[in-house]
Amino acid sequence: MNFNIVNVIFSMPEIIVLAGACLLILLDLVLYKNQKGIIGYLSLLIILIAGAGTLILSSPSVEIFDRMFVVDGYSTFFKMIFYLSTFLAVLLSINYIKIEGVEYGEYYILMLFAMSGMMVMASSIDLLSIYVGLELMALSIYILTGFKQYNGRSNEAAMKYVILGAFSSGILLYGISLVYGLTGTTQLADIAGILKQQGNLDIGLVLAIIFLIAGFGFKVAAVPFHMWAPDVYEGAPTSITAFMSVGPKAASFAVILRVFLEALQPVSASWTTLIAILSVVTMATGSIIALSQTNIKRMLAYSSIAHAGYALLGLVAGGADGIASVMLYMLIYAFMNMGIFGTIILLRKGDFKAEDIEDYTGLAKVNRGAAFLMLIFLFSLAGIPPTAGFIGKFYIFMSLIKTGYVSLAIIAVIMSVISAYFYIRIVMLIYMKEPVREFDLARSPANSLALIIAVIGTIIIGILPAWFLEMAKSAIFPG
Amino acid sequence: MLLTYLPVLIISGFVIFIATFVFIINSIVSPKKPSSEKLSPWECGMEPIGEASSGHFKIHFFIIAILFIVFDVETLFLFPWAVVLRDIGMVAFVEMFIFIAILAVGLIYAWKKGALEWV
Numbered sequence: 001m002n003f004n005i006v007n008v009i010f011s012m013p014e015i016i017v018l019a020g021a022c023l024l025i026l027l028d029l030v031l032y033k034n035q036k037g038i039i040g041y042l043s044l045l046i047i048l049i050a051g052a053g054t055l056i057l058s059s060p061s062v063e064i065f066d067r068m069f070v071v072d073g074y075s076t077f078f079k080m081i082f083y084l085s086t087f088l089a090v091l092l093s094i095n096y097i098k099i100e101g102v103e104y105g106e107y108y109i110l111m112l113f114a115m116s117g118m119m120v121m122a123s124s125i126d127l128l129s130i131y132v133g134l135e136l137m138a139l140s141i142y143i144l145t146g147f148k149q150y151n152g153r154s155n156e157a158a159m160k161y162v163i164l165g166a167f168s169s170g171i172l173l174y175g176i177s178l179v180y181g182l183t184g185t186t187q188l189a190d191i192a193g194i195l196k197q198q199g200n201l202d203i204g205l206v207l208a209i210i211f212l213i214a215g216f217g218f219k220v221a222a223v224p225f226h227m228w229a230p231d232v233y234e235g236a237p238t239s240i241t242a243f244m245s246v247g248p249k250a251a252s253f254a255v256i257l258r259v260f261l262e263a264l265q266p267v268s269a270s271w272t273t274l275i276a277i278l279s280v281v282t283m284a285t286g287s288i289i290a291l292s293q294t295n296i297k298r299m300l301a302y303s304s305i306a307h308a309g310y311a312l313l314g315l316v317a318g319g320a321d322g323i324a325s326v327m328l329y330m331l332i333y334a335f336m337n338m339g340i341f342g343t344i345i346l347l348r349k350g351d352f353k354a355e356d357i358e359d360y361t362g363l364a365k366v367n368r369g370a371a372f373l374m375l376i377f378l379f380s381l382a383g384i385p386p387t388a389g390f391i392g393k394f395y396i397f398m399s400l401i402k403t404g405y406v407s408l409a410i411i412a413v414i415m416s417v418i419s420a421y422f423y424i425r426i427v428m429l430i431y432m433k434e435p436v437r438e439f440d441l442a443r444s445p446a447n448s449l450a451l452i453i454a455v456i457g458t459i460i461i462g463i464l465p466a467w468f469l470e471m472a473k474s475a476i477f478p479g
Numbered sequence: 480m481l482l483t484y485l486p487v488l489i490i491s492g493f494v495i496f497i498a499t500f501v502f503i504i505n506s507i508v509s510p511k512k513p514s515s516e517k518l519s520p521w522e523c524g525m526e527p528i529g530e531a532s533s534g535h536f537k538i539h540f541f542i543i544a545i546l547f548i549v550f551d552v553e554t555l556f557l558f559p560w561a562v563v564l565r566d567i568g569m570v571a572f573v574e575m576f577i578f579i580a581i582l583a584v585g586l587i588y589a590w591k592k593g594a595l596e597w598v
Contacts, residue, residue: 022584029591 007064010071013053013079014119020046021112028105039105040094043112044087050119051083061477067187068126073475077327078122078254081334082247084453086115088338089243091450095442096239096345102147111243114140118251125262127176127186130255134172134219137251138165141244145236157235164218164228172215178208179263188263195266209264209271213278216259219252220308221301223282233301234355238348241297242341245304250330253311257323260315262477268318276316280411282309287419296344296357299422300337303381306419307333313405313412314396320476321399325392327472332380332392332461339454340377342447346370349442357426362435370441371430373451380458382423383416388461395469542594546586553582 008015024039024046031038054076061072090108097103113136120133142165146158180186182204183194195205214225221229233241264271286306293299311333314326347354347363347370354360364371380389393416400409461468560567560575589595 022581025584025588029588 004064006062010057010062010064011069011123012057013050014116014123016050016053017046017112017116017119020049021109021116024105024109024112028109031105033103036103036105037094037098039108040090043108044090046112047083047087047090047115051080054079054083063125065129067189068129069120069123070125071123072477074254074258074323074327074477075119075123077472077475078250078330079119081250081331082115082118082122084331084457085243085246085250085334085338086111088334088342088450088453089239089247091446092242092338092342092345093237093239094446095444096348096447097147097237099348099350099442100148100237102149102237104147107144107147110140110144114144114243115247118247121251122254124255125188125258127179127188127191127259127263130259131169131173131176133251134255135169137248138169138219141240141248144240145232145244147237147240151235153235154237155235157232161228161232168215168218168225171211171218175208175211175215178204178211182208188258191263192266195264201267201270205267206270209267210274212259212264213271213274216252216256217278220249220256220311221305222278222308222312223285223305226282226285226305229305230298230301233304234295234297238297238341238345241300242338242345245300245341246334246337249304249308250334253326253330256315257326258477261318261323265318272316272318275312276405276408279309279312279316280408282306282312283412283415284309287415287422290419290422293422294357295355296360296426297355299357300340303419303422304337306415307381309415310393310396310412313400313408316405316408317396317399317403319399319403320473321395321402323476324469324472325395325399327475328395328461328465328469329392331468331472332388332458335454335457335461336377336380336387336389339373339451339458340381342451342454343370343373343377346373346441346443346447346451347439349440352437352440357429359437360426361429361433361437363430363439365435366439367441370439373455374430375427376455376458378423378427380462382420384420386459386462388458388465391462391465395465539594539597542589546589546594549582549585553579 020043024042027042028036028039057071058073058076059071061070063070090111093107093111097107117133117135117137117140121130121137124130124133142158142162145161146155148154176186179191182202183191185191185194218225218228233245236244260268260271260275283306286302286304286309290299290302290306293302307329311326311329314322314329316322317325344354347359352359360374363374376387380387383389383393385391393412397409397412400406400412556578557575560571564571
């Protein structure tokens, strides 16, 4: 076993985040109860340092740790999404967790641990390191889900999530072990090489692929593995809902793209149809069930399920266009979903929870700014130009049409129209009804900064998508 | 090819047979004299107080168990490390100390939070 300093240098961002989180644990022990905000600001600093490190180390492709871990444009792009979403989530939390009365230092530290798990996932080119990263991310988020310790719904959500999550991890591991049994390796490129040689399709491999789809499908809440999402999204603290609807989803897609379009590319005929069916069912279920929701967090959970369906279509399309369109979609989704949850957090003050859709009636008459933010993010989620959400869907549909899946693109557009209804319904309530109650905003500098970043991102990508698309295209892995 | 796994199949069949056989024999020949002492749930040798299902039981058992696992895993890594330390050299020596330092952070955290006090 040789020691190579290159390993340490190229995994520096991960080391910085983990070491920083460990130091913050110790710092948290000596801080007084009303000083926990310091941990939040320090974790922002750690994220910025790690982000700078990732940008400096960004390179064509360096494989380290015995070809388990890679630093390339693809992982750099996804790590930027994780930094962005964690940064925004921490900014939104600083004030929010005070209001919820759960201001503990562990909150930020667990977010850092979750982020480092996602970073490992994005950089992994071996099924085992993927699994380790995935568990680090998932375990931290299980705890964060139940962070409102005296709230029954939060506890229930955490309990459901941990049990179902453990079950899905088991299924994923079973799939990994089957792949290992059939190919004798867990390294993604090696798996692809061996599958190419084998030629004919083993029935065991089909089983392995189904297990892998089930395991990863759970993490991105694809139907039929989506049942946890509404309860968990509703029960978790809103800032954590924002965080887990963006970060882990992007991380899981980073892994899904690598596993399916790199390792399992030689047998793509066996899984393309399955993923296509899954994505259509996911879009349909998410969009249609969201129509009848009255709680905005539940509605956004179903909307998030539907968005996972659109992103899966990029996997069906495959190739450079497909990968780049999913990467761009995840970046856009990070901005707009953080934004909409940020606005919900902005309205949460005192006893007012701002969780019922009816609560937003007439917001525009009372507070133009908050109403306008809701308008932009809801339009973006619905995919209406000139917002970024339109661009994200547009490139996914384009890549589908280019590869010949025209009927899938048509179905996706129809689902997109259905989903527009429940987003626009909120806009209608905000703008066209008389207010029934007073609104009091929980303003703070951190909140405002997060919302400004989110709204700028949503609009800039919507107006100038070419630069971001080029960035994603130049960062794809050789699939 | 498959035939080489035949001994495994025979062993599994044998094990299943033995296990069921022992259970059946046991349930047929054993004397049954239930008393309230025998039927009470076993709780670490203590007299059970109240209903365990009502949620009022000591969380400390679990905290101690989790802390035990942390150090159990540490020893698990330390033994093979100590055996081959001469071959793997200085780097592994430093690496193990980093590993122990990370575990120490966990211990300090638990200690400061009062996980080691029996209240």
